[in-house]
Amino acid sequence: MAQVDTNIDFDRARRCGQPEAIFAQGKTPEQVARIARDLYAAGNTVLATRATPEHHAAVAAVLPTARYHDTARLIVVARQTDTGAGTHSPESAESAAPTKTGAEPAAARTIVVATAGTSDLPVAEEAALTAETYGAPVMRLYDIGVAGVHRALAHTDRLEAAGVVIAVAGMEGALPSLIAGLTACPVVAVPTSVGYGAHFQGLAALLTMLNSCAAGIGVVNIDNGYGAAMLALKILGVRS
Amino acid sequence: MAQVDTNIDFDRARRCGQPEAIFAQGKTPEQVARIARDLYAAGNTVLATRATPEHHAAVAAVLPTARYHDTARLIVVARQTDTGAGTHSPESAESAAPTKTGAEPAAARTIVVATAGTSDLPVAEEAALTAETYGAPVMRLYDIGVAGVHRALAHTDRLEAAGVVIAVAGMEGALPSLIAGLTACPVVAVPTSVGYGAHFQGLAALLTMLNSCAAGIGVVNIDNGYGAAMLALKILGVRS
Amino acid sequence: MAQVDTNIDFDRARRCGQPEAIFAQGKTPEQVARIARDLYAAGNTVLATRATPEHHAAVAAVLPTARYHDTARLIVVARQTDTGAGTHSPESAESAAPTKTGAEPAAARTIVVATAGTSDLPVAEEAALTAETYGAPVMRLYDIGVAGVHRALAHTDRLEAAGVVIAVAGMEGALPSLIAGLTACPVVAVPTSVGYGAHFQGLAALLTMLNSCAAGIGVVNIDNGYGAAMLALKILGVRS
């Protein structure tokens, strides 16, 4: 089906703040590579989510600077004129490890990405790297779930100072409620499909988050780290 | 259908620790009164759950000492030979108000009944009064939900000292996870139907509790305060 | 149960930006009135959601300045020291009608409340009046659903200029997707239970919003106009 052109929304960045990203799942490597090439040629940073190494190989064949983040399943190609923090951060994330609790204090423009457990990392990294790719500073606070509440409380200062918190949780999904009770900034809640049995692939965590008795929480789809980052970027007014 | 006799399980108390209770919902006042009379005549304390004032009127006509607890929707008739704490407690609960944080410290045999919010009271009182009716000391800790986590933390000592905690919560239902992370005693989790929208009449809170990442939680049916108390009594080995 | 004190979170405004509100549904008029009195005495603006006229009567008996908004089912009592826009707006909303398309242009701090249809009004007004009560300017764009797409397109300028858009929709719930494609500001999506059959009391609209292919959407619970306003206020950094 290579002859069927995709109808790329090249105007997206001007209209909505960020360029169109590529949802790689369900697309062939060739389709992803072609869209990536066209977006890049139009001057956009290229971001492909739910990408496999095969997708990356196809993209790298036409765009050699394409990087692959395997935990987050992301392909990132910094746009040609990029020189700043946006593309620098995720690169360092791979080479020098994301510092979970950085030396610098969280500032009003910082996105804090918090997780309840270790298994939520892929979704959290998809969020964190997407935010960094588009130029926002990110602070990671991982493994601070509600069953050991002292872990989140130890970061109260950071949570209070954040611009937005992206709270990622599977299992019972109570982390956003806990955090929203500790900070005045908006909380983007991301349910993950981490769990089993009556978790129903993330439904349990999703319902928990929608029913939070704490105010100031906006929920995105299950495992949608990318969407959480995009909402956080719009909240902070970051345009790429 | 008054002629159809009910097949009462008079042997229940000997076999299982407590006598059979009456689930009044869906039964006529006459049916409830007849079963109550027969249970009482056989030497049992009578407890009817989900009872209306009409049920109570019918029971009181044959058993004048029957008391009605309207928040909990319970009818209680102390058994003829009862003289002790079991029947005393719920009576005082009505006349002198259940002291939420009693002067006496929680002991190893105390059942702590905790709620996330004020709207969970009917279910919590069904649990607390059932436990008191059958002779267990109860300590009430109401309105300590996860959105203001300092409220639960303020009671850490009491939660640690309890024999069992019954944690009652609607909305996102995260209270049992929080409490189970603060105590070594077993937690009986009761989801309530308090909520709206994607709460689906308690389903959200139920799933949260089943998926808790904290250990030591046993879940009962939505709004089942009676069942929670029965499990707590069995855990403490209280026989009436 | 009047003796059981409620555990009010008086510190909420300092910690999270806005004071605790009262979820009136499932509470007795007496309970609501007592909590309202205590919150007011502590210097808070009082807001009760899902309130009935009976709730209002009880509150007005102790707080005579309590106003009732019947479409939105809200009780509002402006705090004693309030003199500004926050309390003024909803009052005028009642007396002089909310101007759907105000003369003044939407500014970066404006919350646009949009609905797909007329039946979504109660939820939209709950959101709009909550936002106004806490001091945010609101612009209403009602009845601009996706089946007549020219209606939303006619407001493209306003949508682009908004600080946040609260998009309220029942039926197929596609309005947030449409709007998020027209603006760079964050969109708070509120599914409503308006519909029938396979709408399943709002589930259809909820799923639509969670699965939006447009970026920058945070979803709240079905019919949760209050929660949408609280998220919008946090996004704009409004503290009351």
Place this chain on the structure above:
Amino acid sequence: MAQVDTNIDFDRARRCGQPEAIFAQGKTPEQVARIARDLYAAGNTVLATRATPEHHAAVAAVLPTARYHDTARLIVVARQTDTGAGTHSPESAESAAPTKTGAEPAAARTIVVATAGTSDLPVAEEAALTAETYGAPVMRLYDIGVAGVHRALAHTDRLEAAGVVIAVAGMEGALPSLIAGLTACPVVAVPTSVGYGAHFQGLAALLTMLNSCAAGIGVVNIDNGYGAAMLALKILGVRS
């Protein structure tokens, strides 16, 4: 089980307009080949849906003119006496690519097949090729989803002129609502299983389409491109 004969409905074409097709999924290659041979021998065009290359190999062994369309997972064997547009079109679809926006204007007998995104192609092609196989002219309008509403609006003339529109969409599934608001012709809505998380394998898009506030939409099963084409053919009165 080769001995168990299948009960083919040879009378279907006369009674219902088109011959019986073969739902290959869950059938062995041998079963599909045998049914194909019998249908062909009876003078029918053979169409097998959800077919694998293995199915095709088995069919081609007995019917050498059998063609396989891999994106659409269709096997087509033109009937012996066919000489016209019906069998010509899908052949060209493979060799010369389906022109998405043909030079010729859409006419009253044209079926427009529209998709929200690129990932919806397999289902869209199943619909388009089925329609072409049975003799209807098809115009493809791909990747015109609601998040970039200008893309659909650019085709308003074509949508207004169509005989039927088949609108194929996963994710939030809002495309049929948008299109039905732009045209007076009937819209056949096909939800696809493209999505993740709370998409629940197409349920979200299905519910969206069933709850559309736009009139004139008939919904078929998730991923049922074949069924959509059959309904469109019946609407246009095409008999093969």
Place this chain on the structure above:
Amino acid sequence: MAQVDTNIDFDRARRCGQPEAIFAQGKTPEQVARIARDLYAAGNTVLATRATPEHHAAVAAVLPTARYHDTARLIVVARQTDTGAGTHSPESAESAAPTKTGAEPAAARTIVVATAGTSDLPVAEEAALTAETYGAPVMRLYDIGVAGVHRALAHTDRLEAAGVVIAVAGMEGALPSLIAGLTACPVVAVPTSVGYGAHFQGLAALLTMLNSCAAGIGVVNIDNGYGAAMLALKILGVRS
């Protein structure tokens, strides 16, 4: 809320074939009356669905020719210049009874409305009267469900000759499958909420219809007789 104007889509009839109708459920009588008045003033036939007698009283106060069909819960106000069959038919439906099997033969432009049982009548009449209001001839074939298959077979000639069949069924919802196997015309399937237990308010019938093994069926929402008629009108190309 009377001051909030509704955003009526006056251009609907030109763009989509029929004017906007009023979904009365959830609207106040005053809201319905005001919209009805405005639509009528703009030259439209007025149709309000899910209307109560109270809605009708309010509409009749401003539009005295408004008629109420109680089984179908419809309000109809023929537009000022109407003189033809469209408004005549439903009037006779009330006064002289819809002849279930008319003397005149079904023609290519006839909409056959069929039901499985007597309890499906309200939905079927909503469909039939809507179609007649907008000018299409309707033939009613009621109570011909699959459990007594001879009843449908007795009407094979009529079903074969119809332009469209609207098949309305609750319970197991198998009627559309049966009919689609007997005719070459398109079938609009309407699941009804008639049933109990595992019917889940129409879900069972809805799923049956979506999964039909017969081709040529388009499904609308549960109990959506109006929507079925609108689809049928578009299929036949009737414009009002």
Place this chain on the structure above:
Amino acid sequence: MAQVDTNIDFDRARRCGQPEAIFAQGKTPEQVARIARDLYAAGNTVLATRATPEHHAAVAAVLPTARYHDTARLIVVARQTDTGAGTHSPESAESAAPTKTGAEPAAARTIVVATAGTSDLPVAEEAALTAETYGAPVMRLYDIGVAGVHRALAHTDRLEAAGVVIAVAGMEGALPSLIAGLTACPVVAVPTSVGYGAHFQGLAALLTMLNSCAAGIGVVNIDNGYGAAMLALKILGVRS
């Protein structure tokens, strides 16, 4: 809608063993009375299920011998030529009470109707009276649920000797599994909507019965006592 004739299936008794019954729910008293009159005139025993006293009043006005069984919500009119056990039994059921454990031993042609609890009586009586109306001997074994397994075991002889057992249960719905392990006769399982919370109006009991690890169980719809009796009658080959 009185003019719309219902399409009664007068041939049902000859073809299927029993005449058509009337599902009264959702029909007006007038509709029920008219159908009852016509069925009776054609020589059938009349049975109306889910009937209200209002339905009965309307039927009794045209058929004075119509009896109403309020627990079972049944209207029964014995056919004109009936003289035997069929009509006698349900009459005695009302006047002299159904003997739960009759003196006569269960025989190969006896239908045992068993319930788990007292709240299942309405459904059980619908089954028992339907069976008796059409001429089958019935033995009632009520309140023998699995939580007190000795109660069912006490009736092992009767269960072994039965022709069919209809096992009626709400709550966890385990009774059919227990009984099917004690007898070689077929078991008709009827889930009831008795329960609350995660019972989901009978869904829990329904799933339990469908998943029984005991062989020989056929399940009918939730609360469908009538359907259970009809299946039992067909199993025993009783024709009325």
Place this chain on the structure above:
Amino acid sequence: MAQVDTNIDFDRARRCGQPEAIFAQGKTPEQVARIARDLYAAGNTVLATRATPEHHAAVAAVLPTARYHDTARLIVVARQTDTGAGTHSPESAESAAPTKTGAEPAAARTIVVATAGTSDLPVAEEAALTAETYGAPVMRLYDIGVAGVHRALAHTDRLEAAGVVIAVAGMEGALPSLIAGLTACPVVAVPTSVGYGAHFQGLAALLTMLNSCAAGIGVVNIDNGYGAAMLALKILGVRS
């Protein structure tokens, strides 16, 4: 885990009519072989359902006469003293093919196994071979679904004469309703997971069957051909 003995119910055949069968799915080949050996040693016919060729190999190693039916996924080992029809039939089924419409007429003791489509064969054969293994005569009527109703009607005589009909159907699952309207014998309905999209792995067909408006249908679990046969055998009183 080979040391953990299984608690075989050797008394099952005496108590319930047929011996315990082995549900092979989820058991290791060694577990299945051991249970098979023990059942056989105790004089039982051995039947293992959901068995793989690996299961069969392990069983055949200890019981060389074990036969494997791959379509039905059954292992059968005739008991040592068996000489009659029960073991003969399924053997001939494999060697000489099950005659779908046998020369001999259906008699009162015949089980008719009917399917809606070819894809339902594995479940139908599981039912048919189980019935034959335990000694009942079986007549197969395959591929007679409701979309071509003439196919079922052609077998009206056979359906009327049967002792029981097992109706197996996926997709919309309407076959049992159709058949129950044509015969006075009981119908065992087996939903299959054949379908896609909104079929939800058999849920759609299951709900259809539970909601049938035809009387005399008992439903078993999705794909449970074995359970259907066991119910049919109990209905006919066949003991092995």
Place this chain on the structure above:
Amino acid sequence: MAQVDTNIDFDRARRCGQPEAIFAQGKTPEQVARIARDLYAAGNTVLATRATPEHHAAVAAVLPTARYHDTARLIVVARQTDTGAGTHSPESAESAAPTKTGAEPAAARTIVVATAGTSDLPVAEEAALTAETYGAPVMRLYDIGVAGVHRALAHTDRLEAAGVVIAVAGMEGALPSLIAGLTACPVVAVPTSVGYGAHFQGLAALLTMLNSCAAGIGVVNIDNGYGAAMLALKILGVRS
């Protein structure tokens, strides 16, 4: 992502009675090994659930005394100072087989682990081995499901004497109800995903257990043998 440290809750054992365990599913072997090493170094017994042989290999490389229990999918590393029953039992469980009905009588501190069928073994062994690892005596009663009720009744004495019963069941999940009716000790109910069709991966058994009409049952998540053991340990007051 090896650089991202996990936030281990080393204080868990002191606070909650048992140390944190590792949920291996979804974690890489390296992640599991690193956490195991750290927990062990801090003086804890290490328990990893849902572990694969690959997980075990990685753990054994750093902790050579790590044992793997394949049925239960558990990795156990006894803590350095352990000498007692806790670590002894599971070791013997592997080498000498868990005696299902031990010679010693069940005592007040014994945990009885009961299953309905053989297929429930993996979950039951996860529970039993977890309990033994932390020092509790365990008695196994396997394959005593409700379809052959004599099997459970044969163990009445043991069930009455137990401290806690963990009842593990898939299919209809009725075992906990049966057992809770036979004993006064608390019952921990574990639904398993063993089943098919309408079992919905354990949902059916879960609902059964939540709706039990027997008192004294606490339910854990589907297949959560570990969680059941943890609750049982807390009920008995075992601290490791």
